[in-house]
Amino acid sequence: MDEHKKRILLSKGGRGGKGNRAKPRGELAGTADKGADGGKLTVVLELKSVADLGLVGLPNAGKSTLLRAISDARPNVADYAFTTMSPQLGAVKLDGGLSSVTVADIPGLIKGAHENRGLGHNFLRHVERCAAFLFVVDLSSGMGDRPGMRPWEALKVLRAELDAYLPGLSNRPAIVVGTKTDVARTSKAAEALRRRTDLPVVCVSANASEGIDALLSATEDLLERAKRERDEGEARDVVDVEL
Ligand SMILES: Nc1nc2c(ncn2[C@@H]2O[C@H](COP(=O)(O)OP(=O)(O)OP(=O)(O)O)[C@@H](O)[C@H]2O)c(=O)[nH]1
Numbered sequence: 066m067d068e069h070k071k072r073i074l075l076s077k078g079g080r081g082g083k084g085n086r087a088k089p090r091g092e093l094a095g096t097a098d099k100g101a102d103g104g105k106l107t108v109v110l111e112l113k114s115v116a117d118l119g120l121v122g123l124p125n126a127g128k129s130t131l132l133r134a135i136s137d138a139r140p141n142v143a144d145y146a147f148t149t150m151s152p153q154l155g156a157v158k159l160d161g162g163l164s165s166v167t168v169a170d171i172p173g174l175i176k177g178a179h180e181n182r183g184l185g186h187n188f189l190r191h192v193e194r195c196a197a198f199l200f201v202v203d204l205s206s207g208m209g210d211r212p213g214m215r216p217w218e219a220l221k222v223l224r225a226e227l228d229a230y231l232p233g234l235s236n237r238p239a240i241v242v243g244t245k246t247d248v249a250r251t252s253k254a255a256e257a258l259r260r261r262t263d264l265p266v267v268c269v270s271a272n273a274s275e276g277i278d279a280l281l282s283a284t285e286d287l288l289e290r291a292k293r294e295r296d297e298g299e300a301r302d303v304v305d306v307e308l
């Protein structure tokens with residue numbers, strides 16, 4: 066069900082019975098035919114949020130803080146993994162306020178999420194519905210003697226998990242957002258990250274409000290690219306059908 070007010074028949078009712086009025090004259094009243102039983106079915110409906118953009122990152126990468134900085138949404142932020150337990154949606158204004166897109170803050174993913182580790186499938190099924198991604202990586206993680214995975218290693222894990230869940234999923238239009246540029250020595254990490262990926266990289270500090278405008282403008286380009294790719298895909302489908 067992907068449209069408002071869409072109706073789908075899941076189980077058919079049984080053939081209707083015949084009442085007195087359908088009986089030939091002379092037959093006794095009260096001998097109505099019973100109808101047939103209707104179909105029986107147990108259905109589990111699962112809601113997948115639909116967003117233009119998904120924030121995909123390891124726990125603690127700064128996704129919720131970023132969503133707070135770019136939208137009116139107020140997801141919780143805390144210094145521990147899995148603060149966000151269910152997807153949060155925010156409306157982000159683009160084009161100087163002329164258009165608005167929906168961004169989903171998705172629970173942090175860890176290695177093995179496709180096998181349902183961490184919050185696993187719980188979050189991956191929401192990712193599936195996003196037209197484009199912001200891969201959110203913590204620039205302060207794993208650098209020098211800091212604990213955690215380095216940003217480009219995190220990016221690799223994120224992409225691998227998406228593809229293990231649904232092959233090709235990580236090839237959707239995306240940009241990488243390096244977070245926490247206010248932390249000391251993150252510019253080195255940003256440089257190294259840029260060298261190690263072909264995706265566009267934008268570095269921000271949600272806390273210090275740095276790089277947010279550049280991120281919004283890169284996001285506009287990203288969504289345009291996603292739309293173009295989708296239109297081209299649809300045009301290709303039509304050609305395939307005509308052939
Ligand atoms: N210094 C600094 N810290 C930040 C920044 N953005 C986020 N943080 C901190 O990083 C921690 C995690 O932030 P969250 O926004 O909750 O991270 P998340 O990716 O949503 O985490 P999960 O919901 O657990 O997946 C919090 O302690 C934030 O205050 C930033 O720009 N600069």
Ligand SMILES: [Mg+2]
Pocket residue numbers: 128129130140141142148149170172173
């Ligand atoms: Mg969060």
